[in-house]
Amino acid sequence: MSEKYCIILGDGMADEPLAELSGMTPLEAAHTPNMDYIAREGSMGLLKTVPEGYSPGSDIANLSVLGYDPVSCYTGRGALEAASMGITLGDEDVAYRCNLVTIRNGIIEDFNAGHISSEEGAALLTSLNKHLTGMICYPGISYRNLIVLPGGKGCESTAPHDVTGQQAELYLPKGSDAEKLLKAMEISREIFADHPVNRDRIRREKNPATSIWPWSGGKHPAIQPFSDIFGLKGGIISAVDLLNGIGTYAKMEIIKVPGATGFIDTDYQAKARYAIEALKYLDFLFIHVEAPDEAGHMGSIEEKVKAIERVDEMIGTIMSQFTGRIAVLPDHPTPIRIKTHTADPVPFAILGKEKDTTTRFSEKEGQKGKYGLLPGTSLIPLLIS
Ligand SMILES: [Zn+2]
Known part of the structure; x- marks a missing residue:
């Protein structure tokens, strides 16, 4: 059987x-026996996922991780998300997130x-x-929608x-x-101001989409x-349109997991179960979990540590059934202190090749x-060499 x-x-x-956290990072403070096993029994390094001069977006970083140099192929996040949403862009179309x-x-x-629901977002954009x-909005998941300008x-x-x-x-x-x-922004402010969706959100003490x-x-x-490029039949599991868009352009299998929300309440174990099934017929699977990033943007140490621990449990479930090579890593840091991404290199670990002296999965190791x-x-x- 091939690897x-x-x-x-x-x-x-x-x-x-x-x-x-007494001077620890959330990765160090979290209980992560499975990531630590991968680091201890495998080898680590640092990955520069954001090329010099680029802003540290998840689009740039994940393209790099998937083997696509952003310098030669990146146009914008909107175009990547369009593919995931089933929107085929014409040569003259510009898609914005x-x-x-x-x-x-x-x-x-x-x-x-306020992490507006997809249904509420769709109602607002349909009105808009x-x-x-000369342009059109496409509802996506939650607050992540698209606007396309023909001839942009x-x-x-x-x-x-x-x-x-x-x-x-x-x-x-x-x-x-x-x-x-x-x-378009001006019109949205007018249309949204007294929209039933927002009146209802305000009544429920949720942030309105203004x-x-x-x-x-x-x-x-x-x-x-x-x-x-790699001679492998590949797939992607992610709740985020951006990632599924990259996968769509890359002609990978997009595996949708019920209960995957792209937020800290995602169903981690469902992702693991779908991953185990997919790895029976795919050569390569990329599993993306958005939750730790969202916790970072919220500036919540507690939620970030919890999200990392849930990711680790998900890894444990996958490892109980999967014996191939595994790599684990973030795409970029989202430090609690600044609540946004940085371009610093990230730690990665590979299990199934060789063993170095690293003892656990952390930035320092x-x-x-x-x-x-x-x-x-x-x-x-x-990973595949
Ligand atoms: Zn990211």
């Missing part, structure tokens, strides 16, 4: 030492409008579409999770498509099929690993 491979990625797991956000008194209070011309040219934009608590007007779109996008926030637009990216510091795109070649 099989599994990468388990805990989004944003890496962090910094925290006084509240379109968050539903809460802006009050000019301040971006919440980049996800009736008033838009792209523009400078800012991820709202990077500027939470700051003045919205400082970070509005600038450049070619900005005029159209600003108009506006759309378009960002990271791009055209159809040039991503080669995964099997052409990653620095001691035998693989040293490698570019993100070299992880899969290393």
Whole structure:
């Protein structure tokens, strides 16, 4: 039987030492016997998932981990998510991620409008579409939606999770498509202001979606099929459109898991069960868990440690049934201190090749690993060699 491979990625797991954890990082403070086993019986290193000059988005970092150099293939997050949502972009279309956000008194209070439900988001965007011309919104999962501009040219934009608590007007779109996008934002503010969805949310003491926030637009990216590059039949398990979009362009199997939410309440064990089944017929599986990143954005140490422990239990379930090679890593740090991503290299561990002197899975141990510091795109070649 030929070797099989599994990468388990805990989004944003890496962090910094925290006084509240007696100088430990959340990875160090969490009880992670399975990740520690992978580190101890395998080997570690550090992975530079974000190339110099790029912002540390999950799109950039995960493309690198999957073997695609963002420098040659990245266009924007919106285009990746479009593929996952079943939207085929024409050559002249620019797709932007379109968050539903809460802006009050000019301040971006919440980049996800209180984790608004997909149904509520769809109702708001359906109303908005009736008033838009020359562009269209597509409802996605929760606050993660899309707006497509036919004949768009792209523009400078800012991820709202990077500027939470700051003045919205400082970070509005600038450049070619900005005029159209600003108009759409203005219309959304008017349509959403007294929308039944928001009236209901306010009554339930949830953040209302006061506006759309378009960002990271791009055209159809040039991503080669995964099997052409690595000669492996690959699949992806993720609740996040961005990851499923990369998988769609890469012609990987997209495995949807019921109960996977892209948040800290996701069904970790369901992901493990689906992974075990998928690995029976696939050569390669990429399992992405968004929860630790969301906890990082919330600035919650407790939720981050808990999310990491749930990821570890998920790994344990997979390892009880899967005997191929396993790699575990975050895509980027999402430090509690700053509640957003950084571009620092992340620790990774590979089980099933060789053993080094690392004893547990942590940022510090990653620095001691035998693989040293490698570019993100070299992880899969290393895993399968
Ligand atoms: Zn990420």
